[in-house]
Amino acid sequence: MFDFSDSLSDGKDKADELLSLKEGFNSVFSTLQENLSSFIERDVKLEHYHEVEGGDLSPFMAATVQIGMLYGNNKDIKKRTGYFEVRLTEKGSDNPYKVLFKYKESSNVYPINIVFQRNEMVCSNQVELIDVMKEIVSSGHFNLRIREFVDALNK
Amino acid sequence: MLLYKLRFAWWNTGLSPASNKAETKATPETSKRNYDHIVRLFLDYECDFLALCEVSEEDVTYIKNNLDLENVGVASLVDNIPRTRFDVCVMYNAKKIKIQEHTNLIKPYMGSRIKSGQVLHIENIDDKEVFRIYLCHWSSRMQDSGSENRKFAAQHIYDSIQSYFIENGIKEVVVMGDFNDNPYDESLMKTLRASRCLDSVKKHPIDLLYNPFWKTVVSSIEYSHSNSSGKFSSGTYNYQTKEGVRWHSFDQIILSGCFLGHSKWHLNESNTTVIDDCEFKMDFDKKDCHIDHMPVIAEILRV
Numbered sequence: 001m002f003d004f005s006d007s008l009s010d011g012k013d014k015a016d017e018l019l020s021l022k023e024g025f026n027s028v029f030s031t032l033q034e035n036l037s038s039f040i041e042r043d044v045k046l047e048h049y050h051e052v053e054g055g056d057l058s059p060f061m062a063a064t065v066q067i068g069m070l071y072g073n074n075k076d077i078k079k080r081t082g083y084f085e086v087r088l089t090e091k092g093s094d095n096p097y098k099v100l101f102k103y104k105e106s107s108n109v110y111p112i113n114i115v116f117q118r119n120e121m122v123c124s125n126q127v128e129l130i131d132v133m134k135e136i137v138s139s140g141h142f143n144l145r146i147r148e149f150v151d152a153l154n155k
Numbered sequence: 156m157l158l159y160k161l162r163f164a165w166w167n168t169g170l171s172p173a174s175n176k177a178e179t180k181a182t183p184e185t186s187k188r189n190y191d192h193i194v195r196l197f198l199d200y201e202c203d204f205l206a207l208c209e210v211s212e213e214d215v216t217y218i219k220n221n222l223d224l225e226n227v228g229v230a231s232l233v234d235n236i237p238r239t240r241f242d243v244c245v246m247y248n249a250k251k252i253k254i255q256e257h258t259n260l261i262k263p264y265m266g267s268r269i270k271s272g273q274v275l276h277i278e279n280i281d282d283k284e285v286f287r288i289y290l291c292h293w294s295s296r297m298q299d300s301g302s303e304n305r306k307f308a309a310q311h312i313y314d315s316i317q318s319y320f321i322e323n324g325i326k327e328v329v330v331m332g333d334f335n336d337n338p339y340d341e342s343l344m345k346t347l348r349a350s351r352c353l354d355s356v357k358k359h360p361i362d363l364l365y366n367p368f369w370k371t372v373v374s375s376i377e378y379s380h381s382n383s384s385g386k387f388s389s390g391t392y393n394y395q396t397k398e399g400v401r402w403h404s405f406d407q408i409i410l411s412g413c414f415l416g417h418s419k420w421h422l423n424e425s426n427t428t429v430i431d432d433c434e435f436k437m438d439f440d441k442k443d444c445h446i447d448h449m450p451v452i453a454e455i456l457r458v
Contacts, residue, residue: 082322111314118234121261122271122311128263135237135263 021109024126028133029086036088040150043091051083051102083115088149097149101136117141159457160423161251161279163288164202164430165331165406166192166450171211173242173270173292181445188438188446190222193246197224200430200452203248204277208292208333215244226250232257232275232290236268243273243290253278260289260315262307269294269304271311272332282457284327284420287319291332293342296394305336309346316364316411325360327420327455328411333448337390337404338369349409360412367427368407368451391429391449393439404429408453419457426454 033046083104087096102115112129114121116136123129136142168189170181181189196202210218215231228249234241241259257275261268272291279286289312294304316328330349336342343349343366350356351369374389376382390404406429414422430450431439438446 082318115258118257119236119259119261121263122314123263131263131266 018109021126025105025109025112025129028126028129032133032137036146040146042150042153045089045091046100047087047089047096048084049087049096051081051085053078053081083113088146090153097152098145100142100145159281160454161203161457162201162426162452162454163329163331163408164196164200164205164450164452165208165290165333165408166196166205167208167292167333167406167448168193168214169209169445169447170214171242172209173240174295185438185444185446188444190218192435192438192446192450193218194222194224195434196430196450196452197227197246197248202246202452203251204288205246206243206288206290206331207246208243208290210242210244218244218246228252228254230254232273234259236261236270238267239270241270241273242292245275245290247277251280253280260311262311264304264307269307269311271308271315272330274315284457286327286329287316289315289328289330289332291330291334293332293335296335301335302342305334305340305342306346309342313347317361320361325413325417326411327413327418328364329453330364330409331407331451331453333406335405338366338372338407343407343409347409349407353415356412357415360415360417364409364411365415365422366407366409367422367424367453368404368409368429371404371407371429374402388431388436391431391451392447406448406451408451410453410455414455420455421458423454423456426452428452 029046033044036046037044083102085099085102087099089096104113106112111122111124114123114129114132114136116139121132123132170186170189193205193207196205210233212231212233215229215233219229224246226249228247230245232241232243232245236259245254247254255276255278257273259273260271262271263269270292272289274287274289277286277288278284291308291312293308294301298304312330319326319328330347334343338344338349338351347364348362349364349366351366353365356363356365371390374387376385376387378387389402391406392403393401394403395401408427410422414420428451430452435446435449438444439449
């Protein structure tokens with residue numbers, strides 16, 4: 001005799017754990033979004049786009065790939081790299097700014113790879129993710145990107 | 156059959172240690188010996204790609220301006236990160252190789268940063284074949300956390316290679332460095348899965364890497380009564396441990412299973428070794444010379 005009750009129970013625990021990790025991960029970015037809004041005194045949001053091979057996409061193409069409209073139907077559309085590009089946008093605008101940084105999630109959320117400038121940092125948990133994000137947002141290069149974004153909004 | 160070869164080498168020069176606490180013993184006179192050896196690695200050993208570690212931006216500038224090597228490109232990969240720095244530069248035969256942008260692989264841990272390695276792609280101009288190269292200078296044995304840090308670094312490199320294979324299939328990957336661990340240590344053998352067993356790596360080329368530098372763990376000089384007063388060096392570094400080991404193979408070049416019959420490129424083990432000729436040994440043995448690592452070289456052939 002056998003049954004799958006224990007296995008199903010294990011799976012439930014793992015699913016709960018995954019949801020909790022994902023929630024913790026999302027909270028890092030929502031906090032960063034709130035802090036950025038306060039910092040630059042504009043209502044902004046962080047948009048996450050699939051990165052595709054072959055470089056920077058136009059906002060239209062980024063949005064198209066994001067919602068999967070052309071993916072798989074068009075030979076000109078390039079392969080997704082597995083990374084998400086994080087772009088800043090003013091709420092209500094559909095014009096995302098250039099990439100602030102990139103990240104790649106694992107199937108179990110962590111480890112997460114964060115790419116900023118030439119550095120690729122691997123984070124095994126939320127504490128390390130927060131540590132890395134603090135390092136990124138305190139860098140001069142990140143702040144120059146924010147400044148450019150604000151300048152573009154003011155034009 | 157016409158064979159085409161590429162030679163990869165790694166050398167910890169000892170010119171400018173990465174740690175702020177470590178002071179270099181290099182002087183203008185002894186540094187000159189470093190530069191002579193670098194030239195020899197290209198002219199005598201026909202290196203096509205040479206990674207140098209424990210170098211600073213100033214060392215790289217000196218190399219660029221003063222070494223008389225035709226068609227050799229120099230690229231600095233020196234980069235500061237909190238509390239330490241990446242301390243590598245690469246030199247390459249510009250007639251055969253093009254190099255692309257590099258990425259620093261960093262593992263945050265307990266508020267500090269572990270330098271897992273640097274990754275760059277090089278292109279063999281002749282057939283546009285791309286090789287992925289990992290350059291590693293892992294945490295020193297002088298640090299209490301060194302062993303843990305090296306295991307984290309090994310896991311980071313292994314995961315990065317696996318991710319590359321998932322996206323591209325099995326590919327030509329070379330991992331070279333001063334790992335501050337021997338081939339039998341946990342970081343390299345268990346975490347990075349750098350095996351000494353050719354048959355195993357040939358059978359499992361995605362899961363395992365091949366480490367030809369296992370052979371350097373023991374001396375190539377066999378003891379007998381006739382050489383009983385001689386020296387029995389092995390590996391690349393001399394440092395007495397409390398376990399009673401003096402010679403270490405910290406510097407190694409590890410390759411993906413792709414080079415073992417899964418592509419047109421093959422490892423040539425007979426030209427893959429520690430470079431411990433008398434010129435290097437002479438400086439290595441000098442008390443007043445800062446050179447304390449031997450270089451390593453690996454050859455691959457396109458068949």
